[in-house]
Amino acid sequence: MTGSALIRALVAALGPTTVLVDEAIPPRNLKDWSTLGPETPLCVVRPTDTEGVATTMRLCSEHGVAVVPQGGLTGLCGGGRPIGGAVALSLEKMTGVEEIDPAAATMTVKSGTPLQVVQEAAAAADFFIPLDLGARGSCAIGGNLSTNAGGNRVIRYGMAREMVLGLEVVMPDGTIIRNLNKMIKNNAGYDLKHLFIGSEGTLGIITRAVLRLSPRPGCTMAALCALEDYSKVLDLLSAARRGLGPLLSAFEVMWPDYWDTVIAMPGVRNPIAGKHGAYVLVEAQGTDEAIDAPRFQAWLEQQAEAGILADAAVSQSLADVRAFWGVRDACSEFPQVLGPHEPFDIGLPVARMDDYVRSCLAALRARFPSIIALFYGHIGDGNIHIVACVPGESPQPKDEIVNIVYDQVRQFGGTISAEHGIGLTKKPFLSFVRSPEELALMQRLKDALDPQHLLNPGKVL
Structure with a gap:
């Protein structure tokens, strides 16, 4: 069988402690923070370096087995959720700050490093990483970059994309692309890092990054x-x-x-x-x-x-x-206070946000008179978060709530994802906010870089 043969090849190449199967698979690797249920992968591979990631991808490519990259598993859209019969490739062992260059004001870091560790290392060197979000202690910097995370200070510093100078990426066939650039000005050809930032692990796996540091606030x-x-x-x-x-x-x-x-x-x-x-x-x-x-x-x-x-x-x-x-x-405490609920991360023209809130709330209450719907967000950068639930309903009427919220987004000219990505849960609604021509170009990029459709198949597109 292909799966058994692949597991034997992975164990032979990486060692039995790196390849986890059956009961040895940790429960944390079965799901992310989305409301989707757990899924058991073929195996979990936890490399300790870029070469291990490349070996995993090369062997999976040779056996035609799909791979789901995993970071801190704090995503809310199912992007890190495993797929049955696929390999879950966890970067949790690839942690550490490799270098801080004071002259260039850069940090080189492994992609599995938690965001909080990155923040603390920058502060210890009298610098500042402006990227910040509630899951800072759990989320991994590679996942932050692969979803182009936003967080609390986008109005001043921009999205995660603005903090990246260079990347090291493993391609679906195992090829390693090393471009650990430290220069702000580098117009030598295509700026390839932007293909992978925000692509949710569907085009390549980020293994190391060069981050641009900011002055530490006084x-x-x-x-x-x-x-x-x-x-x-x-x-x-x-x-x-x-x-x-x-x-x-x-x-x-x-x-x-x-x-x-x-x-x-x-x-x-x-x-x-x-x-x-x-x-x-x-x-x-x-x-x-x-x-x-x-x-x-x-x-x-x-x-x-x-x-x-x-x-x-x-x-x-x-x-x-x-x-x-x-x-x-x-x-962050809403799961304990509200119980099961559906979270949303949408973007809207700032001037129309309150009109959207009123219209969306009216539409939700027309269908579910007892619904709780709470609105809050970054606003200055056009981002609203919503949590919604119907008290006493089990299971929650998730599909109807989602359809109402996203239909309102489409009517108000917004986006279904401001900073959390698309993953699985938002994929059916991507056409609400992207034209057929844009979707076709995305598919052409996917086909060109991942012709076997091995990396995170079925996610985003």
């Missing part, structure tokens, strides 16, 4: 702001872009239902009294606290005087900053 200021309505949110965003300029690092908006839910959760501090139409967390990062903190305070006072703010709480310490972010990041 100070961080934050304010939780209460506003009358979404029009005031837009006014505040415009004022923040003009008045704070490059200091502005995050602009997070929470609609009232989200706010009311999280401030009732244990351990969440509520610094704002009363009920309001919208809530915004504004963060600014500067270089000199003596200059930038008063500037931030003065800017807030100007917004209050202009009638934009109804109320605001301003951080007096880093503990306050963390507490403010605790309100925004409390969404």
Whole structure:
């Protein structure tokens, strides 16, 4: 049998401790954080270096067996979920920061390294990795790049793509493409790294990356702001872009239902009294606290005087900053608070976001009058997150909720994925936001780089 022959070949080439089969397969490798159930692969291969990844791909190519790359398995769209009869290729053993180059302001890191480890290594060298998300302790940097992760500070630093200078990638046939470039300016031919960033492991497997480091902030200021309505949110965003300029690092908006839910959760501090139409967390990062903190305070006072703010709480310490972010990041506890629910990550034109929220909520309530639907997100970069569930329903009416949310996205000219990828769960809706010509070009790229369709087959396309 092909599967048995492949397992024997993998064990012979990589050793029995690298190739896990049957009961030796860890439960964590059977699924990701999506709501899809577990799936048992043919085997799990855990190489310790790039050559091991290349050997795995070469042997799988020779035997015609598909491969599903796995990182931290924190994805929400099924991109890392195994496929029956396929090899799950986990990069969890390929961890470590190989080099920090202070002159170039770069870091070379293995793709299985958790994001938090990358952040801490940068901070220890007096640099800063701006990419940040709630799963920082579990997600792997290779997965962050393969999904082009966004996170909390896109408004200032851009998506993960903007932080990458070079990549090492293993192709479906086992060929290793090494381009660990450290130069910001390098226009020597096609910039091949962009083929693999955001491709969700369907075109190649990222094994190492050169990341561009940013200066470590000298100070961080934050304010939780209460506003009358979404029009005031837009006014505040415009004022923040003009008045704070490059200091502005995050602009997070929470609609009232989200706010009311999280401030009732244990351990969440509520610094704002009363009920309001919208809530915004504004963060600014500067270089000199003596200059930038008063500037931030003065800017807030100007917004209050202009009638934009109804109320605001301003951080007096880093503990306050963390507490403010605790309100925004409390969404990580929703599985315990809400139970089974469906999460969404959508993008919309900023000016139309509140109209979308109202229309989507009305459509959801028309079908499910008791539905809980909470809206929050990064907003400044056009990204809304939604969690939705119908209390007491088991199983949840997932398909109907998804269809309503994405049909509304299509009507408002948005995108079904702002930062989480497509994977399996969003694949049926990709045509809502991509033209037939775009989809055809994506398929041509897939066919050219992976003619056997071995890498993460059935994902994205």
